[in-house]
Amino acid sequence: MATAVLETADAKTKTALSRDYAARWFAARRGETPEIKIGTASPPLRPARPAKPELLDPRDVPRRRPGSPEGRKALLHAVAHIELNAVDLHWDIIARFGGRVRFPMGFFDDWVKSADEESKHFQLVSGCLESMGSFYGELAAHAGMWRAAEDTAEDIMGRLAVVPMVLEARGLDVTPGMIEVFRKAGDPAAKQAVEALEVIYAEEVHHVAYGSKWFHFLCGRQDTDPKEAFHRLVRTYFHGALKPPFNEEKRAEAGLPPDFYWPLSETGSVG
Template sequence: MNPAVPSLSDAIRAALLTGDPRSKVMATRKLVRDWRMGRLAGHGDTPMPDKPAWPDYLELLPPGRMPKRRRGGSEQTRIALWHSLAHIEFVAIDLALDMVGRFGADMAPEFTDDFLAVAADEAMHFALIERKLRALLTHYGALPAHGGLWEAAQLTSEDVAARLALVLEARGLDVTPATRDRVEAQGDRQGARLLQRILDDEIRHVRMGVKHFTKWCEIHQESPADHWKTLVARHFHGTLRPPFNDSARLAAGLSRDFYTPVA
């Protein structure tokens, strides 16, 4: 590796430790572009941080202390919804980057390319939702956010199969359609189109996770569906609850053999 050329792991660590939201988005876009253009060396041995940097002004609360979101079309309810979605997408940037930085060197080259593409998509999603918040005369960080979203990443920091199992949990595929329909019923067609775009991208992201999880299981002579259930029981608390978006899950490569036995 040329010491004058920064490694991919250097760039990922720097992006993970960037707390300002806009700067994190720009750093993510730049490192993905640099990787595709051959301007970064290989993975290197730079360690990933235990936790990424988030905005200093963002108030993080435990799940049990988060304010309950009310349904309806009031402006406050709409702001709370989009703020929650912004936080999910913001953390998703870090999850995708950490996936590559932590596990990419030991996986096939396609793994790095796929999850860097996921990181770029999540950065785009966050930027679009942040623009939506600005149109509502607010911003990301104006409300408290769920403080436990990184916990699953910490629990799976030593096991790429377990981290991929987190991708295959795919809960976003189940809840996004109902949110999209509710937003459209309130007359926000632009917001509904944005959620449909996110849903389409998430189907593709889960499909990538299924592909790499299946390859890992083939190498280690494990049944993908059975091993996924084992990892869910070992690492993740609670249960998957229906209803499931079976069509979206199937489009992502997730058969019912994966999730119905643990529902």
């Protein structure tokens, strides 16, 4: 099921399939349908992607001011691209590591739920774009989104450290500012975007928390200090320093204390 999502190229089909599989998983977990067995899989190194958007080097993606309608459209397009990649990231961690690392069933519950929510987020933001006369794929997008997945394809600890605990945690830092951009615009399309971003903001905390939860679980199994392991893995797999300001309240809610990320920041200070 996870690999089928990864091998589906069309964004709307991918997210619909993702949500259908998540519903089937949880129906089975509630005992309403026959049990779904955990097997093994050979997921693709890169997920299937639609012909559009054109994927560019991050330096080549055009910059637009968010105060203009075109800038707000570009911002939502970037969010949609992030959410679509997140759908694949959550199914990939199941397909790639679920059959080779011994996890309790809660591991699968958490990442299926995350994939379902990311699919919902993509659909919400895609709907916002359509209300603005646009669509996902109209603009160019960031080609480097999958790099962290490729770099950590053989390292479950690295995957948990970099994807939910760094990349998704960054969403907790920047989403309040995005909400404010659309709130100031005040038009009906912007109001719809605010509602979508508020859903995303509330649910992304859980995804970061799942990363922290299973990272600490594996550190406990290996008798490894979580903070030291996190610092080592981020320096190995993440390219560049972490950028403040940090949303310390939401990060703490997700199980990320300041001494995890401040030493890896551009200032390198916890103070």
